Amino acid sequence: MSTLSPQSPDDQGLRAMSEDGSFRVIAINATTTARGVLEAQQAGSEIAPRLAELATATVLLRLAMSPDYRLQTVLKHPEHGSIVADSHPDGVTRALIQQERDNTISLGPKTLLSVHRDTYTGKLHQGIVETLEGYGLGESIAGYLKQSEQIHSVVGLRTLFDDQGQLTYAGGFLVQLLPDAHVDTLAAVTERLEQTGTQKVFEVGSFENEGILKAVFEEVPYRILGEDLFRFGCNCSEERILGALATLSPAERAELAASNEPIEIGCDYCNVTYSIDPATLG
Template sequence: MKDYIVRATAADSQIRAFAATTAEMTETARAYHNTSPVATAALGRLLTAGAMMGSMMKNESDVLTLQVRGDGPLGGITVTADSSAHVKGYVNSPDVMLPAKNGKLDVGGAVGIGLLQVIKDMGLKEPYVGQTILVSGEIAEDLTYYFANSEQVPSSVGLGVLMNHDNTVRCAGGFIIQLMPFAKEETISRLEENLKKVTSVTELLDRGYSPEQLLGELLGDLGLEITDTVPTQFYCDCSKERVEKAVASIGRKELEEMIGDGEDIEVKCHFCGAAYNYTIEELKEIIKRSR
């Protein structure tokens, strides 16, 4: 099944909701970066959230970046998404292995304590930057805390990644449910009761639940209305020209030293691992163009 996001409202627009299935996206990331199971789970959760949050943005050129910086062995996770729900990301230390915790992958232990940063570049002079502490390192709880504290939007975020025994991705997905400012107490109480019943997103995904069924479980008794469906995928838009900008930013002195070494250089994209080769002549041209 292709990955996609559903957007919905409930309780006469007192609630807005998003749900996604993202197994292909997460498996693509795992294959690109050769991530360990716990690194795949952490990256897959943040990619899923990034895709849904990207789809919340209005303009075609808007870009969202999520950065998790913890003191755990993963080191950090970076994900970027656009308003078309194209998403890409990587972890700093993809081969981290940790023992299971309560029979589950220990994402919180791999991430550790630190900060979550959300950067929204919406074409204004300065991008919007929101930052909160990591409350658990489990990603979903951290984003729930971010929405409430940085954007003042009471939200519930659920994210899950389940692995096969051969370390490929079995299923992945999640939801974001948000209360509008005019939500009534009765609506809030009913939603809270429904959320208590869903203890594991992964369990529902493994039972074959679609994004529509996920939201049905949470909002079915609150007048759920699916408004639209958006395809989502892991997509890296790197190119030799784009990577050249990164090479140029190294600085003239360093580039001249590389040229002096007399050997071509190879630069790899952080997001997808694609390798780009630059000859001595090309490096000389980069210096010329950056004058």
Template sequence: MSEPSDTVVRAITQDGAFRVITALTTATVRGTVAAQAATGNTAQRLGELLTGAILVREAMAPTLRVQVIVKGAGQGSLVADAHPDGTTRGLVNLGKGSEVAIGEGSLIQVMRTLPNGALQQGVVELPREGRISQGLMAYMQESEQVVTMVSVATLLDEQGVGRSGGVLVQLLPEVERGPLMVMTERLREFERLDEVLADPQVTADKLLEEVLYGMPFTRLESSALSYACRCSQLRVVAALASLPRSDIEEMVAEGQVLDIACDYCRKAYQVAPGALKTLLTES
């Protein structure tokens, strides 16, 4: 039996009390972790951050690009880059260490790219325990002023990433005391998703049904998720165009083909001197 595909599902309870978003992100995380050659704790935290970025984008900015960055307490950083078409990629910067150390003193930064190209961002400190889920909840509370429960998990096995997924629940203005107490108790079981995700056939809809068991809800829509990098030869040349003119002139004079690798997917690109010369042409 084939594995369930990566999907994000949105729903709202029929009493208007809660909005729920669930996501299965196993293949997306596997692709990113493989591209970054991440292992151990770094791979696990990267997977959680990727899932969290998807959930935050779906909840707060479904039509915008959302980047979530975790800066380690000592050194290194993790980046999750989620796009409206459902593609996501990530980046690991180990600094001088063997893994990105996340704990007290770490920061989580969320950035949205607006249609005009401007960035809207917020930064919060990760709670003492240093869990990605808690950091995202702190961001939603402090920067977005929305009471939100977030739980993300990435399970590793002998082959690498076994399962990955997450749940986001937002309290809506219509929530009443009774449903709130029921949901609060229910969510205690989802603070750690490990047991639910351990099922090899778990889906985003299964996560949704587990969270909203016994609560009438309306399934709004779902969309596919995948790992993909957005690099291209054109983007590489465009990035070079941002260099000072003197630097470009020096590279042209040397007459060598530039070998450039994408930081996200490691794909190699070559830029010939002729392509660099076009950057010096006055428009």
């Protein structure tokens, strides 16, 4: 038997909406979740900031687009490999590095961002866009929402590391136009964000969710809609491993069952290794 898949303490997100129904804002602090991802993936110093950023963005997108369904994002570069982040409706979030050596994944036309999510109809929706060179991942996420979902948004993402390369903060916010938008209200907010820059919002808000909401809304009246909890973790289990092994041919299962040694199978997402008794395959 293996140990259980790791579960980290909960991180928090806050959802709010302007009183006039023009737009909503989601702010999240994903620091503990991102730390769990980096530790499980043993991320090198080059890829760690991008991986933490993508994990944060994936939670933010799930809360905005499909809070009751799974959402997965992939950043893929033809030479530097890819990274995957995966967030589930129960809040469990994980990520995976798929590259031969420690390389950051730069943004630009070569790097594609794909978003995969379940929909209310039970179908899988997939959208793919080129990332934007010279901008942050937040701008590429906003570009995806506009191109693939026809939703006007402003997205800010921020990660901070100390001198030892340890993650000290990972967070993000999303400002999204609503159907009943009052043009003047929205224009005032988006113009201010463009002038001050999304990164300034984190500093003004002291890197706290409530502070970030206040910094975005500023003088616009708003109300808190709810809180969301999420964490690093994995949905792998010994039962799932056994289920996968059950799909092998009878000959392959018999060969494994004949072994006198436990079958060691690891999860690439959480780095947990399962030790399977060969007798269970007979």
